[in-house]
Amino acid sequence: MQKSLNIDPNKCTGCLQCEMACAYELEGSFNPAHSRIKIFHFEEQGRFVPYTCTQCAEAWCLHACPVDAIKMDATTGAKVVDEATCVGCKVCTIACPFGTVNYNQSSGKVIKCDLCGGDPACAKACPTEAITYVDANWTGLDKMREWAAKTDTGTTTAAAKPSAPAGH
Amino acid sequence: MTWHRKILRVNLTKGTCETEPLNMEWAKLYLGSRGLASKYLYEEIDPKVDPIAPDNKLILATGPLTGTSASTSGRYVAVTKGALTGAIACSNSGGFFGAELKFAGYDMLILEGRAKEPVYLMINDDDVRILPADKLWGKSVWETEEWIKKTHQDPLIRVASIGVAGETGSKYACIVNDLHRAAGRSGVGTVMGSKNLKAVAVRGTTGVKVENPREFMQVAQATKTDLKESAFTNGLTQYGTQGVTSVINATGIYPTRNHQQVQFEGADKIGGEAMFEVRETDGRTNMVRNSACFGCTIACGRVSVIDPNHFSVKDKPQYHNASGGLEYESSWAMGGDCGIDDLEALTYANFICNEQGMDTISFGASLAAAMELYERGYITDKETGGLKLKFGSAEALVEAVELAGKGEGFGKDLGLGSKLLCEKYGHPEVAMTVKGQEFAAYDPRGAQGMSLAYATSNRGACHLRGYTIAVEIFGVGTKLDPLTTEGKAEITKLAQDTTSAVDSTGLCMFPNFAWTLDQYQQLVQADSEGDWSMEKMMELGERVWNLERLFNNKAGLTTADDTLPKRLLETPAETGVGKGLVALLDKMLPEYYELRGWTPDGQPSNDTIKRLNV
Numbered sequence: 001m002q003k004s005l006n007i008d009p010n011k012c013t014g015c016l017q018c019e020m021a022c023a024y025e026l027e028g029s030f031n032p033a034h035s036r037i038k039i040f041h042f043e044e045q046g047r048f049v050p051y052t053c054t055q056c057a058e059a060w061c062l063h064a065c066p067v068d069a070i071k072m073d074a075t076t077g078a079k080v081v082d083e084a085t086c087v088g089c090k091v092c093t094i095a096c097p098f099g100t101v102n103y104n105q106s107s108g109k110v111i112k113c114d115l116c117g118g119d120p121a122c123a124k125a126c127p128t129e130a131i132t133y134v135d136a137n138w139t140g141l142d143k144m145r146e147w148a149a150k151t152d153t154g155t156t157t158a159a160a161k162p163s164a165p166a167g168h
Numbered sequence: 169m170t171w172h173r174k175i176l177r178v179n180l181t182k183g184t185c186e187t188e189p190l191n192m193e194w195a196k197l198y199l200g201s202r203g204l205a206s207k208y209l210y211e212e213i214d215p216k217v218d219p220i221a222p223d224n225k226l227i228l229a230t231g232p233l234t235g236t237s238a239s240t241s242g243r244y245v246a247v248t249k250g251a252l253t254g255a256i257a258c259s260n261s262g263g264f265f266g267a268e269l270k271f272a273g274y275d276m277l278i279l280e281g282r283a284k285e286p287v288y289l290m291i292n293d294d295d296v297r298i299l300p301a302d303k304l305w306g307k308s309v310w311e312t313e314e315w316i317k318k319t320h321q322d323p324l325i326r327v328a329s330i331g332v333a334g335e336t337g338s339k340y341a342c343i344v345n346d347l348h349r350a351a352g353r354s355g356v357g358t359v360m361g362s363k364n365l366k367a368v369a370v371r372g373t374t375g376v377k378v379e380n381p382r383e384f385m386q387v388a389q390a391t392k393t394d395l396k397e398s399a400f401t402n403g404l405t406q407y408g409t410q411g412v413t414s415v416i417n418a419t420g421i422y423p424t425r426n427h428q429q430v431q432f433e434g435a436d437k438i439g440g441e442a443m444f445e446v447r448e449t450d451g452r453t454n455m456v457r458n459s460a461c462f463g464c465t466i467a468c469g470r471v472s473v474i475d476p477n478h479f480s481v482k483d484k485p486q487y488h489n490a491s492g493g494l495e496y497e498s499s500w501a502m503g504g505d506c507g508i509d510d511l512e513a514l515t516y517a518n519f520i521c522n523e524q525g526m527d528t529i530s531f532g533a534s535l536a537a538a539m540e541l542y543e544r545g546y547i548t549d550k551e552t553g554g555l556k557l558k559f560g561s562a563e564a565l566v567e568a569v570e571l572a573g574k575g576e577g578f579g580k581d582l583g584l585g586s587k588l589l590c591e592k593y594g595h596p597e598v599a600m601t602v603k604g605q606e607f608a609a610y611d612p613r614g615a616q617g618m619s620l621a622y623a624t625s626n627r628g629a630c631h632l633r634g635y636t637i638a639v640e641i642f643g644v645g646t647k648l649d650p651l652t653t654e655g656k657a658e659i660t661k662l663a664q665d666t667t668s669a670v671d672s673t674g675l676c677m678f679p680n681f682a683w684t685l686d687q688y689q690q691l692v693q694a695d696s697e698g699d700w701s702m703e704k705m706m707e708l709g710e711r712v713w714n715l716e717r718l719f720n721n722k723a724g725l726t727t728a729d730d731t732l733p734k735r736l737l738e739t740p741a742e743t744g745v746g747k748g749l750v751a752l753l754d755k756m757l758p759e760y761y762e763l764r765g766w767t768p769d770g771q772p773s774n775d776t777i778k779r780l781n782v
Contacts (some may be wrong), residue, residue, distance in 0.1 A: 016462055017465065021237065033324075034375070108371075
């Protein structure tokens, strides 16, 4: 079963623990400047939104790379940059419609989310479960459950009532 | 690791920006943040200096845990001689600026001198520039942050700046970072303004490493779990600091109308729960959501939106968006202490304090003092310029906060702070201050430990220098009778020393509701080289406290300044748990001096200085 990062901005408090965890995984230091996941603070609406690569099935970055430095990890489905092959041409950063592949000045290569080999540090570090790592086929399950509960308003009590007189 | 071992020293008179090695001898004695910055200030300035003279210095300092993945790692401090108090000032702020300063590669930024013209400092890792701020002078904190990000084409820059209050000499101007986080107290923003320094902007990309990564990650995780499981810190997540309003008011230690009463009939309308009530007018709640500072897994911050139909913002669409909401102290100072129960007006006043860079506590309490002066007829419409300063008037609050923010009209008088304001109009007894600084939201008559904590606080009246409320009211760890004086000298000393140590780590003090000093110690030990045992941590706290005291003594403060306003010492509380009681300071002070190893005239003895290696 493949898993996907599932992001719920409603739960995000904007603490950046995920950014620290990501950079730590990458380079062994706490450095949000090198994180592959970013939290955006929309102050005027009081919203905090985590954003990172969603690992497109047909990945623009992968197809655009002239040296085939971006490959798919067959186990996780992640599109992974092979640093040894990457020449830092940045074409993938243009091809990606979402801006989630970025150039890293200190390494001269591009960096993007690689799902930490199937155990993403950001999801583990998130204190509010705004970022979770779940069955790729069912990233919508929580939202469905929430709406299912709303759709069902009142029917539980209605169903329970008729059974009561029957017992008497 | 831990420390970058690097200081950035900026001399605004000469226009120089230089780096120098951190004094590691001092770092091993004073750790970081509050402790280490205080040591630098103590060694580098004459404590008798005029706070707003160029010879005063302003130090922005991080701690060894700032910028790490330990929970609440976003703190920095502003240390200087306080413009409000003339005592050593150390104001602590969260948000994201502190961590960014650390990521830029500096443990500390020392600001010296005075620029000839308004300037701001732009730090891009090791590229540091002093740039003209002529386009920023006269602008608010919010406009300043937006302008800097836009001008440098970098939305990831973090900014700490002063508003117009700091430019126009308000005694309690603060330094605001990330729009609504403030190094709030004692007039640290006033000092920044006196240096013609509008803002410090930082972008840091160097990162922070720890000494023992494996151990550190384990301790960081375990201590986060402690926070997650504590009812106290969960309460902070849900209701923020505002959650204590109802308890403190019900106990009867909620200073009301400039400390004339200890319970406020309108407290429930301005507390943590009220922020969740759906407004009839627009169908929304004041509270939008909670928010976190850098690295914080508690997220006590409030994001609020004002009812657009409310009189304070009706014709001001720029205040219809969400922004930083009320904390307990702010809600109390501008609310209960002024007898005002209008949550929307308080939220508006809070926005303006953030926007123009004013300490919400000192502003609110100064307004409360002005209201008492007005109601007693000591000042009239003539002095106030027509402001009807009646207790309970939300209209007066809204007008007053705008004037104070800009330093205009009677706002200029309000910017003097309670002490100078009341002295100016011949009634110093109306000022509810210690060492020139206004009280926080706890009346000491019903929590006797606070009498001592307020009177001996090194930065003037303050709840964050020895929060005996934790044991006297909430029973965190242990519970003491709030009405007696027994054991209070000891608990006050313990709270002061512990807090001094915590404030030197780079973490917030709020985890202390779920942790003891043990957890901080484990984090420091895993993070930092050297020996940071519990014994060392307690010694650190005591050392910092004594160093601050020595600074104040040299600045000319004496035992006569370790006191409380007459109202608290002589007028018994009318209601509440402390009904019939006054603040019994005299019973505790000599014992406290003795426990501290100080002489009866409040000087740390030579033995104490030697023992602590101050």
